[in-house]
Amino acid sequence: MKFTDILTEENIILNLRAESQEEAIDEMVERLKKNRMTTDSESFKKAVMKRENEISTAVGYSVAIPHAKDHSIEKPSIIFGRTLKGINYGGQHTNLVFMIAAPENASDEHLELLSRLSTFLMNETFRAKLLVALTEKEIMEAVEEQESKNNVEEIDSHDKDKYLVGITACMTGIAHTYMAAEALREAARRRGMKVKIQTNGANGPENTLTGSDIKKADAIVLAHDVNVDVSQFEGKKYVDVPVKRAINHADELINKALSYDIKENETYVQEEKVEEEKEKTGLQFYKHIMSGVSYMIPFVVVGGIFIAISFMFGIFAADPASDEYNRFAHFFSQVGGEAAFALMVPILAGFIGYSIAGKLGLAPAMIGGMMANIGEAGFLGGMIAGFVGGFAAKYISQSMRKIPKSFQGLVSILIVPLLSTFIVGAFMFFILNAPMSALNRFLETWLTGLTGVNAALLGALLAGMMASDMGGPINKTASAFGLAMFAANIFEPSAALMVGGMVPPIGIALATTVFKNRFTIQEREAGKASYVLGASFITEGAIPFAAADPLRVIPANIIGAAVGGAICMALDISLRAPHGGIFVIPIASNSPFLYILCILIGSVITCCIIGFLKKPLSEEALKKGKEMSSIF
Known part of the structure; x- marks a missing residue:
């Protein structure tokens, strides 16, 4: 829809007589009524004033854009009013007023009009033309010229109609995940690109990418602090960065992703620079840790809160041998301390291993994490166990790729878990647990002694x-x-x-x-x-x-x-x-x-x-x- 379809010379008031905001609205609503664009001018005015009472539609630059949807409007209309003397509109000096009237069941076209009009009015030259125009025709010519310029800019956009897809995922899946997605969406929309971003948030994947999406994609951006499944992008080159990079540099990432020209070259090309390889290795190390931590956090939170609730019944209320014993306190203490807390470190280790080697790394890494618990190697010991178990499973699996297919099932369910568990178990039992336990005791003594x-x-x-x-x-x-x-x-x-x-x-x-x-x-x-x-x-x-x-x-x-x-x-x-x-x-x-x-x-x-x-x-x-x- 063009502005010239709904803004006509009959809808232009070159010299508003109004001395105030309400008088200006009255005068423009009266013009709407005169041109038979509303069946109930009072109803529409109430809708406009309700909007003004929520927040003023004065937008700066001496411009106001009052607007409303109402049942009395049959088709979208714009009334333009100008006052060279200016009026106080919502606390701001205002010379140009565009009133948009939309039907009650108007689609997003109403919002799109507001957005485009706002963009036009940020142009100082366009505003100046509206202020100096001597006739209604000159106003229409200025609007047509500005709309034509904007359309040309859109058509000339090199990236128009290209398709960006991506995935965002942060450690907690609460804030960064959605901020990165929105930054990418907004940057893509400014270019006229189509966009679909999958968010791997706390509630699971949303807006999930399909095979068709990936096939149609002109650019792919993955912004994540935890590991995501990239198997669906096999054969395509993509930008792979931490979440905060997407929040702060979305345009730069889209430029890089488009430069890969994946529709012309479907083969993934490895980075040639050693520095970039090192950066990628460091990023993967960080992602493995964050993957484990993200799965661990719910156990920490639940365990902590349940233990805190148990203490509300009394410090020793969870102990059956105490005079303060309370069965509910015992329940909360057991769920929180004996179950949730006991699982924290094994879960951390297990999902670090899972991040490294997939399902093959889960069991050995989780067993290593449990050994860290038993040996009092703690959080840091569990983290190391996750890496040892994950990489052991990964390399054993890779070394057995040439084994006949008839034995591959045996490899994945017996040989890899058995050998990798032996490696991580021996490492924890003979090498790591004793020094890590000593380190933890030192830290505990030091921290508890701090005053x-x-x-x-x-x-x-x-x-x-x-x-x-x-x-x-x-x-x-x-x-x-x-x-x-x-x-x-x-x-x-x-x-x-x-x-x-x-x-x-x-x-x-x-x-x-x-x-x-x-x-x-x-x-x-x-x-x-x-x-x-x-x-x-x-x-x-x-x-x-x-x-x-x-x-x-x-x-x-x-x-x-x-x-x-x-x-x-x-x-x-x-x-x-x-x-x-x-x-x-x-x-x-x-x-x-x-x-x-x-x-x-x-x-x-x-x-x-x-x-x-x-x-x-x-x-x-x-x-x-x-x-x-x-x-x-």
């Missing part, structure tokens, strides 16, 4: 690392240490880590509320969501702000988180659930009120630092920053 300044320094370090790159490698390193301590029944580091993860989004959200003149309307709206994300321990809510202003926001995040983490560990606050945010604090922390106070102190410090470092925006910057999507 005062030393505990505060460790808390500051862990929380600061969590806040530094919000889901990146530094954050993951701190998380891995916390999980290792958690597996060793030391719960104070977990508390400091969650402070470090919650402070950045909450602190930024506070800053957008307290220091409004430092942020655009778009950022203020995003700040509201950051309250919820921060309270839920989703640090990724801070990423858009950090990406937009890293030199101010990242230091503020680290300092606030470090202070909160330092206070937390100095007060010996523990947390028996390493995830869940505000929802687990009441039952999983030994001092819920003090713990929440630590988070608030850190958040306020982050907020104040941001407010101090960021300068107030100019009026022009505030207008420029107004999100065009707010008109929807």
Whole structure:
């Protein structure tokens, strides 16, 4: 649909008589009624005013776009009004007003019109032509010219109608997975490309790619921190990167994926540079670990919360020999401590092995993980067992490929599991368990002996690392240490880590509320969501702000988180659930009120630092920053 189909000279008011926003709306609705484009002008006006009361449709640049759907409108229409003197519209000086009237059952075409019109009006030359036009005909000519330019730009787009497919998957499957997918979708849409991104989230794969999708694809991007099944892409070259790379550099990745020209060359070409091979090896190592951790986390969370619930009945309530014994406390303790916690390390090891060698690596690696539990080698021992079991299974399997097919079934169900389990078992029993057990005892003694300044320094370090790159490698390193301590029944580091993860989004959200003149309307709206994300321990809510202003926001995040983490560990606050945010604090922390106070102190410090470092925006910057999507 073209604008010239629904904006005619009869719908143009060159000189609005209105002195206010409501008078302008009245005058334009009256023109709608006069041109018989509404069967009930009062009903349509109510719909427009309801929209204005939700959020003003003034979009900056001296432009407003009031709009509404209503049963009184039979077909889409646009009324254009201009006032050279200008009026106060939603608190902004406004000269150009486009009113869009759409039927109640209008399709997405209504939204598409708004989007296109918003894009047109960002063009300064186009706005100037509307302001200086002397006749209705000149207005129509300016609109036709601008629409023609935009259509030409779309047609000339080199990537128009090409098809991008991909998969995104992060460790927890909660935030980065969907942020990366949206970044790729948005970058592809700007190019006019068709796009389908499969998200391997916490609830399983969504928007799953089919064989037909992959066959039709012109470009493939995989952005993942955990292993994904790439067998379906066999014979095609694809971009393979960590999730955060897709969030921050989506256009660059699409360019690289398109450069492979996979429809012309279906054969996967190995990278030639040694540096790239090293980078790929390191990335695979990281993905194997994250795959194990992602499967382990539910066991950690469930185990921690169930044990915390058991303590609510009394410290010794789960012990049948105690006078405090309570059967329900025993139940929660057994499920959480004797079952879930006992499975943590074997699950970690097993799925590291699975990531390396598929099903063949699961059994030997999981058995190695159980031996790490038995030998008190802990989290780190289980991680090593996962790699030993996985690679043993992988290389034994590869070395037996030439065995006749009639014996291949025996290889996979007997020979590979037997030999690889022997290797990992012997390695754990004779080599690793003893030194790892000694190391764990040393760490436990050291950590439990930390008090005062030393505990505060460790808390500051862990929380600061969590806040530094919000889901990146530094954050993951701190998380891995916390999980290792958690597996060793030391719960104070977990508390400091969650402070470090919650402070950045909450602190930024506070800053957008307290220091409004430092942020655009778009950022203020995003700040509201950051309250919820921060309270839920989703640090990724801070990423858009950090990406937009890293030199101010990242230091503020680290300092606030470090202070909160330092206070937390100095007060010996523990947390028996390493995830869940505000929802687990009441039952999983030994001092819920003090713990929440630590988070608030850190958040306020982050907020104040941001407010101090960021300068107030100019009026022009505030207008420029107004999100065009707010008109929807």
